[in-house]
């Protein structure tokens with residue numbers, strides 16, 4: 339379970355995230371919603387430890403981000419909005435890097451890497467370097483890396499952008515399966531219909547503050563009445 343308590347984040351002198359508190363329970367999918375610039379990615383990056391907190395606490399399964407960062411980091415994987423791959427590693431070497439970092443057992447790694455590469459239709463690109471891939475393919479590689487290990491928390495920024503219809507559909511199904519097996523998932527997306535299909539609850543940010551949070555079913559009612 340992920341918990342944020344009264345988290346504020348400053349970038350330069352500007353307060354970008356203001357007193358944000360929410361939880362993502364084990365096995366649940368929470369949608370982080372908001373207009374461009376609302377602070378969604380900043381919240382994600384702060385959970386990753388890429389931005390310092392001006393105040394507040396973040397923990398995953400009671401492991402405090404500030405007290406034991408290495409154990410904390412092993413509990414999560416992040417799929418950023420822009421794929422971030424290393425130019426000197428092939429597709430398969432990226433998979434290996436993730437498998438090893440999260441200590442995935444060898445046989446399970448091989449099975450999953452093969453299945454996911456086939457599902458996302460990049461089996462013929464395993465020995466290519468990132469520069470030889472399209473943007474959507476790079477995103478698939480990043481996505482597969484994060485799906486390989488079984489980790490308590492997945493953070494996913496705009497997971498469906500740039501993916502073709504089939505890949506987006508497979509990813510949605512896989513994320514729902516992951517959640518059913520106990521993974522907590524926090525995702526941002528401007529594709530509200532997909533979010534409504536997947537998420538159990540939502541947190542809506544406005545100008546860095548929580549404007550609303552609740553069950554996804556309530557969000558559906560609100561949006562139908564034109565309030566969201």
Ligand SMILES: Nc1ncnc2c1ncn2[C@@H]1O[C@H](COP(=O)(O)OP(=O)(O)OP(=O)(O)O)[C@@H](O)[C@H]1O
Nearest residue numbers: 349350354372373374375376377378379380381419
């Ligand atoms: N590195 C940075 N330096 C200065 N300002 C930043 C930086 N990163 C983000 N911001 C500002 O923080 C605010 C929140 O940005 P953020 O990327 O978190 O929004 P978002 O909700 O993810 O938006 P989008 O839906 O467009 O991805 C914006 O006003 C943005 O300009």
